[in-house]
Amino acid sequence: MNSSINAVLDTGSELAPQPAEPSSFPAEHTHLPPEWRTQARQQKQQARFRFYAFGLLPVAAWGLLSGITLALPDKPAGFIEEWPYTHEFGVTALSFVVLWAIFTVLASFRQLPPTLERINASFRYVAPWLVASGLIFALWELLTAKLGILEPPFFAPPSSLFDAYINDYARLADSAYNSVKLLLEGILWGTAVGFVIGVSIGWSQRANYWIHPVLRLIGPLPPTALLPIAFVFFPSSHAASVFLIALATGFPVAILSWSGVASVNKAYYDVARTLGASERFLIFRVAIPAALPQVFVGLFMGFGASFVVLIVAEMMGVKSGLGWYLTWAQGYAAYASMYAALIVMTIIFSSLISLLFTVRNRVLVWQKGTVRW
Amino acid sequence: MVAVLRKQDTPAEHAPAASATGTASRIQVEQVSHGFNTPTGPLGVLEDVSLDIAPGEFVALLGPSGCGKSTLLRLVAGLEPATAGTITQDGTPITRPDPSRIVVFQDPTLFPWRTVWNNVALGPEAQKEAQRYSLPWLRSLGGAFTGSTTGSRTPDSAVASQKARVDAALQKVGLESFAKSYPHQLSGGMAQRVALARALVNNPRLLILDEPLGKLDSLTRLELQSELVSLWQKNGFSVLLVTHDVEEALFLAQRLIIFSPRPAKIIAEIAVDQSYPRHRGDPALARLRHEVLNHLGLGTSW
Numbered sequence: 072m073n074s075s076i077n078a079v080l081d082t083g084s085e086l087a088p089q090p091a092e093p094s095s096f097p098a099e100h101t102h103l104p105p106e107w108r109t110q111a112r113q114q115k116q117q118a119r120f121r122f123y124a125f126g127l128l129p130v131a132a133w134g135l136l137s138g139i140t141l142a143l144p145d146k147p148a149g150f151i152e153e154w155p156y157t158h159e160f161g162v163t164a165l166s167f168v169v170l171w172a173i174f175t176v177l178a179s180f181r182q183l184p185p186t187l188e189r190i191n192a193s194f195r196y197v198a199p200w201l202v203a204s205g206l207i208f209a210l211w212e213l214l215t216a217k218l219g220i221l222e223p224p225f226f227a228p229p230s231s232l233f234d235a236y237i238n239d240y241a242r243l244a245d246s247a248y249n250s251v252k253l254l255l256e257g258i259l260w261g262t263a264v265g266f267v268i269g270v271s272i273g274w275s276q277r278a279n280y281w282i283h284p285v286l287r288l289i290g291p292l293p294p295t296a297l298l299p300i301a302f303v304f305f306p307s308s309h310a311a312s313v314f315l316i317a318l319a320t321g322f323p324v325a326i327l328s329w330s331g332v333a334s335v336n337k338a339y340y341d342v343a344r345t346l347g348a349s350e351r352f353l354i355f356r357v358a359i360p361a362a363l364p365q366v367f368v369g370l371f372m373g374f375g376a377s378f379v380v381l382i383v384a385e386m387m388g389v390k391s392g393l394g395w396y397l398t399w400a401q402g403y404a405a406y407a408s409m410y411a412a413l414i415v416m417t418i419i420f421s422s423l424i425s426l427l428f429t430v431r432n433r434v435l436v437w438q439k440g441t442v443r444w
Numbered sequence: 445m446v447a448v449l450r451k452q453d454t455p456a457e458h459a460p461a462a463s464a465t466g467t468a469s470r471i472q473v474e475q476v477s478h479g480f481n482t483p484t485g486p487l488g489v490l491e492d493v494s495l496d497i498a499p500g501e502f503v504a505l506l507g508p509s510g511c512g513k514s515t516l517l518r519l520v521a522g523l524e525p526a527t528a529g530t531i532t533q534d535g536t537p538i539t540r541p542d543p544s545r546i547v548v549f550q551d552p553t554l555f556p557w558r559t560v561w562n563n564v565a566l567g568p569e570a571q572k573e574a575q576r577y578s579l580p581w582l583r584s585l586g587g588a589f590t591g592s593t594t595g596s597r598t599p600d601s602a603v604a605s606q607k608a609r610v611d612a613a614l615q616k617v618g619l620e621s622f623a624k625s626y627p628h629q630l631s632g633g634m635a636q637r638v639a640l641a642r643a644l645v646n647n648p649r650l651l652i653l654d655e656p657l658g659k660l661d662s663l664t665r666l667e668l669q670s671e672l673v674s675l676w677q678k679n680g681f682s683v684l685l686v687t688h689d690v691e692e693a694l695f696l697a698q699r700l701i702i703f704s705p706r707p708a709k710i711i712a713e714i715a716v717d718q719s720y721p722r723h724r725g726d727p728a729l730a731r732l733r734h735e736v737l738n739h740l741g742l743g744t745s746w
Contacts, residue, residue, distance in 0.1 A: 336553070338549060338551060338553045339553060339555060341518075341523055341547070341549070341553075342547070342549070342553050342566075342642075343566070343570060344523065344541040345521050345522075345523065345541040345542075345543070345545065345546055345547045346543055346546065346566055346567035346570050346571070346642070346646065347541070347542065347543035347567060347570050347571040347574055347646075348570035348573075348574065349570070349573060349574040351573065351574075352569075352570045352573050352574065356569075356570070356573075357555070360555070360557045360558075361555075361557070363557070435557075436626075437556055437557045437558070437559075437626045437627075437628070438556075439628050
């Protein structure tokens with residue numbers, strides 16, 4: 072980590088200004104005059120402990136959350152006298168208060184071993200977000216369970232998510248598993264086929280002649296529009312969904328692979344040809360690597376489209392998955408379960424995109440100045 | 445630049461040991477004309493150009509911008525076929541690109557996704573792959589009839605020597621410590637040096653230089669000019685250089701060929717009989733420079 076990143080990580084320490092760079096002093100001060108040496112040593116000792124005052128804010132925010140949850144009574148709403156798991160939620164919030172307090176004390180020590188220093192740096196980095204999240208949860212709990220301003224059952228308090236996760240764990244996990252399986256199957260097919268199609272129409276005139284018009288016609292059609300027909304055409308709703316997810320992923324991947332291959336600097340081919348490259352080499356070692364940055368943009372767009380198709384397909388025909396779970400929960404007016412499912416969905420989709428960016432950053436290390444996810 | 449050479453009559457003998465070991469090609473361009481079809485009708489680029497490059501000779505092509513010099517290079521490289529006329533390398537007609545004739549372009553055109561080392565290794569890698577995937581069973585079948593053994597696999601020792609070749613090429617241009625860098629981390633001069641190493645690793649018999657120093661700053665350019673001379677003297681290949689810089693041509697080449705505006709015709713040939721290393725302030729070179737500028741219609745500015 073370079074110093075500029077450290078400076079960013081250190082935002083939390085603005086309230087507790089550091090003494091001038093104590094750790095940057097050389098380990099041995101023998102080259103310094105004696106009076107400087109003692110001064111340096113004193114400065115070092117002073118800097119061992121410096122209270123990290125900003126750390127009190129996450130403690131306070133989460134303290135407020137647990138206080139509101141545990142101390143205030145729930146407002147009865149309809150058939151709900153008291154929300155379940157309120158106590159557990161409050162206790163959990165309280166345990167986070169203790170955790171943040173421990174981290175705050177730890178972050179007050181300087182010149183620790185590298186592992187602890189890294190933990191401190193991370194804590195300082197996330198501290199502002201910890202404050203914000205504590206306050207948001209507190210406000211949420213207050214407006215729903217405690218004051219009833221946001222009306223139940225449409226607005227469930229955060230504590231009720233506990234209920235959903237604990238009591239409906241099996242169904243939710245099964246739905247998530249089925250969604251991920253279906254999604255990955257579709258994405259893999261779509262990526263593979265889209266990439267091959269894109270590269271071939273970028274490379275070969277004949278492939279371009281035959282495939283380009285079809286792409287132009289079918290591509291802009293939202294795959295969700297094909298849903299009802301696909302359920303009839305395919306032997307199972309699963310196969311239909313895989314096809315539609317693949318279509319949604321494949322179209323942007325194909326278009327951007329094509330544009331990537333078509334826009335390769337022609338001089339690269341001249342260079343490779345004079346060096347004795349075969350056509351195979353020109354495709355696999357010149358055209359495709361040069362097109363990869365665009366292919367990844369296509370994948371990013373394709374992922375987004377595939378998420379839409381997945382959820383709509385599950386809502387309309389597939390008898391499992393998170394989309395199905397949402398409609399099922401709606402049928403029972405189990406709004407807390409819907410929020411719980413939405414959070415699971417967010418985590419899954421966001422992780423997939425993060426994974427994509429991780430792979431991209433690995434593959435495209437040679438690029439400079441790219442966006443970090 | 446180690447060898448100080450005596451002034452001799454035939455230009456080819458300036459290049460030490462080149463023609464003797466057979467590492468250089470003779471290039472013969474005979475009555476070549478070339479044109480493009482444009483929407484406004486055919487456009488003549490080269491008109492009846494004949495040119496003979498002796499093995500190990502350093503020839504520079506000079507002419508007004510856009511006159512078709514670079515097109516001639518592309519024809520010699522085998523990137524395009526000529527509309528009329530023949531171009532031969534050691535008596536064999538040139539029909540396609542070949543690693544024995546390597547082009548260095550004005551832009552280094554390094555592959556940005558490859559490290560410096562892997563860029564230099566491009567030629568050996570491409571040639572190996574071309575060999576591996578060119579229907580070896582057909583090749584060995586052909587070999588059975590003709591008795592040739594070109595279809596055989598590359599032995600491990602060849603791989604090791606290939607690695608050594610890449611290292612050596614990088615060392616020749618003084619960039620061995622940048623082997624793991626990516627092209628975007630290099631300066632213009634360094635990138636062009638890598639492009640030179642990428643050419644040299646193939647042991648070319650003809651080096652085709654298309655304004656290779658055109659985009660560099662003037663100090664780097666002078667530095668690389670000297671390096672080009674010493675690389676040429678050490679390796680002994682023939683060189684065909686296109687440049688806009690009269691001084692550069694006179695500093696580097698044994699023979700200057702001056703083209704007219706498009707369609708390009710040869711209007712003059714000037715032999716530069718100075719020994720290497722040359723000196724930029726040499727009055728003989730200054731006289732020749734005047735002569736060249738006269739041919740290019742710029743003599744009045746002398």
